[in-house]
Amino acid sequence: MAEQHQAQEQHEQTAEELHELKRIRREKLADLQAAGADPYQQVRFERDHHTIEIHEHFDELEGKTVRLAGRMMSKRIMGKASFSDLSDRYGRLQLYIKRDNVGDEVYKGYKKFDIGDIIGVEGEVFRTQKGEISVAVHELTLLSKNLAPLPEKWHGLKDTDMRYRQRYVDLIVNPEVRDTFEKRSAIVREIRNFMDGRGFMEVETPCLNTIPGGAAARPFITHHNALDIDMYMRIATELHLKRLIVGGFEQVYEIGRIFRNEGMDTKHNPEFTTIELYQAYTDYHGMMDITEDMIVHVCEKVLGTTKVTYQGTELDFSKGWRRMTMAEAVKEYSGLDFMAMDEKQALEAVKAKGVEIEKGKESWGDLLAQCYDEFVEEHLIQPTFIMDYPVEISPLAKRKASDPRLTERFECFVAGRELCNAFSELNDPIDQRERFERQAAMRAAGDDEANMMDDDFVNALEYGMPPTGGMGMGIDRLVMLLTDSASIRDVLLFPTMKPLGSDQ
Numbered sequence: 001m002a003e004q005h006q007a008q009e010q011h012e013q014t015a016e017e018l019h020e021l022k023r024i025r026r027e028k029l030a031d032l033q034a035a036g037a038d039p040y041q042q043v044r045f046e047r048d049h050h051t052i053e054i055h056e057h058f059d060e061l062e063g064k065t066v067r068l069a070g071r072m073m074s075k076r077i078m079g080k081a082s083f084s085d086l087s088d089r090y091g092r093l094q095l096y097i098k099r100d101n102v103g104d105e106v107y108k109g110y111k112k113f114d115i116g117d118i119i120g121v122e123g124e125v126f127r128t129q130k131g132e133i134s135v136a137v138h139e140l141t142l143l144s145k146n147l148a149p150l151p152e153k154w155h156g157l158k159d160t161d162m163r164y165r166q167r168y169v170d171l172i173v174n175p176e177v178r179d180t181f182e183k184r185s186a187i188v189r190e191i192r193n194f195m196d197g198r199g200f201m202e203v204e205t206p207c208l209n210t211i212p213g214g215a216a217a218r219p220f221i222t223h224h225n226a227l228d229i230d231m232y233m234r235i236a237t238e239l240h241l242k243r244l245i246v247g248g249f250e251q252v253y254e255i256g257r258i259f260r261n262e263g264m265d266t267k268h269n270p271e272f273t274t275i276e277l278y279q280a281y282t283d284y285h286g287m288m289d290i291t292e293d294m295i296v297h298v299c300e301k302v303l304g305t306t307k308v309t310y311q312g313t314e315l316d317f318s319k320g321w322r323r324m325t326m327a328e329a330v331k332e333y334s335g336l337d338f339m340a341m342d343e344k345q346a347l348e349a350v351k352a353k354g355v356e357i358e359k360g361k362e363s364w365g366d367l368l369a370q371c372y373d374e375f376v377e378e379h380l381i382q383p384t385f386i387m388d389y390p391v392e393i394s395p396l397a398k399r400k401a402s403d404p405r406l407t408e409r410f411e412c413f414v415a416g417r418e419l420c421n422a423f424s425e426l427n428d429p430i431d432q433r434e435r436f437e438r439q440a441a442m443r444a445a446g447d448d449e450a451n452m453m454d455d456d457f458v459n460a461l462e463y464g465m466p467p468t469g470g471m472g473m474g475i476d477r478l479v480m481l482l483t484d485s486a487s488i489r490d491v492l493l494f495p496t497m498k499p500l501g502s503d504q
Contacts, residue, residue, distance in 0.1 A: 207233060251279045420472060421473075476491050
């Protein structure tokens with residue numbers, strides 16, 4: 001309690017100091033505007049170079065005039081000459097600002113500039129006596145005034161809550177954060193390049209649905225005023241994409257936002273991004289190959305290596321990922337051999353292991369899945385495909401012909417967490433209807449994550465869907481792994497946050 005009180009006092013003191021600094025800067029702005037130098041009247045500044053180009057092509061640009069724009073991140077006044085650092089999207093560059101070069105009035109105004117002001121400059125590229133690449137400024141323009149001072153404490157910021165709430169400040173002062181999101185953009189771009197190169201077509205499907213389907217998740221509910229019906233934010237793109245397979249688009253994918261009204265932690269946010277892809281005339285083995293090839297491609301193109309350090313552990317994404325069945329994994333990590341037990345024997349063995357069995361989930365398949373969650377998942381550090389899931393937890397996957405208790409489904413696990421989920425897609429409309437009916441019964445019994453009956457999807461299957469492989473992967477979790485980010489909030493520009501001052 002004392003620590004909370006102390007933190008509150010520190011917060012209030014910081015807020016008071018910030019309020020005073022803002023007041024001073026507003027006065028500076030008023031002086032500028034009174035003198036006819038209102039920065040907000042600037043509507044355009046033509047720049048012809050970025051900071052990175054000056055550094056990378058100094059030999060070509062030395063002695064030439066360039067125009068740059070960005071945020072002033074430091075200021076060192078040394079009498080009649082000063083130095084500043086200019087920051088743009090690509091990096092920083094030192095500016096040399098001399099009164100004799102810019103004129104008395106401009107230099108006098110520059111001395112009143114604040115850290116964080118956005119400026120435009122024109123000047124000559126040179127190297128200082130200390131060897132630092134710089135620009136000797138002869139034209140200086142204030143383009144926008146920073147009225148909210150950048151707190152020095154934000155360098156190496158520990159207050160993650162404020163970083164997420166004020167991502168714009170986080171991006172300004174922490175270059176490594178910008179690098180994470182540059183990498184995220186590159187990862188998504190290379191996924192698209194890979195899929196397009198394999199002949200897949202990118203499509204878009206509805207975010208608003210009359211039935212939430214394609215996953216076991218609690219949906220967000222909204223109301224459509226014109227139609228006067230409740231609708232659901234999509235929890236997956238699966239069922240619409242498979243309708244397109246029925247329609248003859250044999251290779252489709254969608255990178256899109258998904259919404260699930262569930263808990264939040266370091267691996268879950270209510271809205272997140274996935275890629276789902278479907279290919280006719282292949283199965284889950286084909287999906288394993290595509291998944292492995294895709295991630296290898298992304299690693300090589302974005303990082304230049306397939307070996308990645310994540311939270312102190314080296315992960316090797318190079319080809320040759322381990323593949324094992326769920327039953328094999330449970331046997332390896334718990335000693336329980338489900339393939340040698342019937343339902344009664346499995347129930348007794350699981351109880352003997354001390355596993356808390358969920359009510360209504362005492363079937364052989366449910367017990368296998370519970371043991372997997374209990375004993376296996378945390379041990380899967382290197383990329384591993386876990387195959388052949390029980391039918392009870394796989395309502396959209398095709399049964400294995402050799403063992404109808406199981407389905408042709410896999411999930412990929414890395415660093416002890418699920419990265420993707422894939423099936424040989426169920427294309428039997430009769431079997432699909434029966435599974436939907438079981439899900440609907442579970443929902444009626446109180447499981448609000450169970451699927452609803454989707455008659456239109458069953459109707460689509462009745463027209464005939466070819467044998468199809470499908471895969472869904474969380475983009476955010478992949479970005480976490482490839483940028484060594486501990487929390488999903490570190491790879492979402494604007495993660496979901498509880499409003500400040502909320503009592504709810």
